Amino acid sequence: MKVDEKQIDHIAALGRLKFTDQQKKIFIGQFSKILEYVEKVKSVDINKIEPLVHTFDQHNVFRPDENKPSLTREQALSNAPEQTKGFFKVPRVIE
Amino acid sequence: MGYEIIIGLEVHVQLKTKSKMFCGCLTGFGARQNTQVCPVCLGLPGVLPVINKQSFEYALKAALALNCQIADFTKFDRKHYYYPDLPKNYQISQYDIPFSHDGYLDIKVDGKTKRVGITRVHLEEDAGKLIHPEEKESQYSLVDLNRTGMPLMEIVSEPDMNSPEEAHAYLTSLKEIMRYLGVSDCDMEKGTLRCDANLSLRPKGKKELGVKSEIKNLNSFKFVSKALAYEAKRQAELLEKGERIIQETRLWDEAKEVTRSMRSKEGAHDYRYFPEPDLEPIRIDEKWLADIRKTMPELPEARRSRLITQYGISNYEANVLTQEKIIIDYTEQALLKAKEQNVTLASVTNLTLGPVFKIINKQKIEFSEFTRKVPPENLVSLANELDKKTIVSTMSGVVLDEMFTSGKTARNIIKEKGLEQVSDKNALEPIIEEVIKNNQKIVADYKGGKKSAIMALVGQVMRASQGKANPQKVKELLTKHLG
Structure with a gap:
């Protein structure tokens, strides 16, 4: 399965990423190889195999509805590139 | 189209x-x-x-x-x-x-x-x-x-x-x-x-x-x-x-x-x-x-139908009372107590729909605060006083207000404040004579054939008695006087 530049652009847009033409060429090759590998996997007959949703054979792992201390606001914001008045500050997004 | x-x-x-x-x-x-x-x-x-x-x-x-x-x-x-x-x-x-x-x-x-x-x-x-x-x-x-x-x-x-x-x-x-x-x-x-x-x-x-x-x-x-x-x-x-x-x-x-x-x-x-x-x-x-089902309350629609059949309340009353679970839980506890004590159920629902809602809206409080101050049994005792006609029905709001603020029972408030309904002819006569004397125009209307004018006079007597006069008795005495 061959990946084209349009698909690379779509994936980049979804991830809010920008690629150079040089990078796009590299990714076309790499993505195509990954998909070829997946095609190969898909050729295996799995008709009699139950779909696996998790690699651990565990279920119903819960925690009780109890409160634990949160971070302080200073801690919460400490990784933020920008902040103001206790908020994270981000480039304007508007609908 | x-x-x-x-x-x-x-x-x-x-x-x-x-x-x-x-x-x-x-x-x-x-x-x-x-x-x-x-x-x-x-x-x-x-x-x-x-x-x-x-x-x-x-x-x-x-x-x-x-x-x-x-x-x-x-x-x-x-x-x-x-x-x-x-x-x-x-x-x-x-x-x-x-x-x-x-x-x-x-x-x-x-x-x-x-x-x-x-x-x-x-x-x-x-x-x-x-x-x-x-x-x-x-x-x-x-x-x-x-x-x-x-x-x-x-x-x-x-x-x-x-x-x-x-x-x-x-x-x-x-x-x-x-x-x-x-x-x-x-x-x-x-x-x-x-x-x-x-x-x-x-x-x-x-x-x-x-x-x-x-x-x-x-x-x-x-x-x-x-x-x-x-x-x-x-x-x-x-x-x-x-x-x-x-x-x-x-x-x-x-x-x-x-x-x-x-x-x-x-x-x-x-x-x-x-x-x-x-x-x-x-x-x-x-x-x-199954464990979760056990914790589920009766749902609003089912509850409405049951209330209508079990207590004979109207569709409208059921709708208003079941809007919030806490209100109907309270009212139903009161209704059950009323049944035990042979108190009229309508007296209870009328109290909830009237004076109780009035207090909630006027004081802008949560219903839970009301239920803490006036538990269901106290509401039933007030309904009982109304049934027995100890007080005039229009006084129920006054008594309930006091029950809410003081936490006292209806009985005590009625006694302390002397709110009992007055039906005694001797007590009512002087008030009636006074009202007739001061309202000659209305009396003339009545005598001239406008029978409904008597209600204005009943109202005057009620006011003069601070709401305590028995309205039926007042009307009866007035009719006699004017007859």
Whole structure:
């Protein structure tokens, strides 16, 4: 399965990423190889195999509805590139 | 050409847990921004979410109440999208195996019952809140992540509603049920209930659905009705002109009272769902469901029918009294006590619907505060005094006000304040003579044939007796005097 530049652009847009033409060429090759590998996997007959949703054979792992201390606001914001008045500050997004 | 309106609703209900869905952060409304966050809900690397059992059981309860099929196996999935309200860049939600599906809700519109299908109910985590500064030139948005990771239940209906009124009834009924179950406050103002609507038109008699628009920003029950009515009209006008409806998302603009197109920069959504590897799947067995069913209260509609047959109250009374569970719980306790003590049931319901509601509204208090000060047995004792005609019925408000403020019983208040009804002829005569003397014009009207004028005189006597005179007795004595 061959990946084209349009698909690379779509994936980049979804991830809010920008690629150079040089990078796009590299990714076309790499993505195509990954998909070829997946095609190969898909050729295996799995008709009699139950779909696996998790690699651990565990279920119903819960925690009780109890409160634990949160971070302080200073801690919460400490990784933020920008902040103001206790908020994270981000480039304007508007609908 | 006539069109049929087709409406489906997508409702998000925030579950009323103490802690968030996957971490121990508080869930209170109105906290200072970014103070109820931790590494898990901030989506910091290396953290592990763990499902809050209460949130899952609340959701199961809600789905059972909506007559849903419960899956015996369910899992969570990652829904990917890049937006600053979602620090992980994916939302933990449910995709192809929701925990419940195929339910229904019976709604009542104009006295008729209609069944609205529920496609599915699933659980997910909420996103944060974005604030866009008013000034157009400001190049930034602000993010508060307190709401991130709150347990959210999505209830998707079938496109079974055919008018804004039906959509409104569906929402009202949904809210009522959730509040009865105690799983959510469903307060649209606080965002604990949010609603998106899909609306399309189809020519009457046709089978296939028309192109729909999705309407967002419906922040109150009133907006929902108004926005849907507007959107139906807008689409009908376009179709009349021979134009096509575009499938799009539209925002309700309350100031202008229109829906307007929400231009989205991103093309078609591509959420790239896959199973959430941080969470193990869930198996739901019959025993678990049976345990949950045991904790479910009688639901509003069933309760209304039962109240009508068990206590002989009217449809209207049942509707008003069952709007909130706490009110009908209180009233029913009082009704049961009244039955035991042979007190007239109507005296009890009249007290709740009249003076009790008046106190709640006037004092702007929660019903729970009222029940603490005036327990059901005290209300019944007041009803008993009314039955025995110890006091005039119009005095019940005065006595109840005093019961609420002082916590005393009706009996004590009536005694202390001397509020007993006065039926004694000797006590009433002087007042009646005085009133007749001072109201010669009304007396003349009465004697001239205007029989209803006597009520004005009864009113005067009542006032002169500070509301304590027995009105029947007063009328009787007046008639004699004037006869």
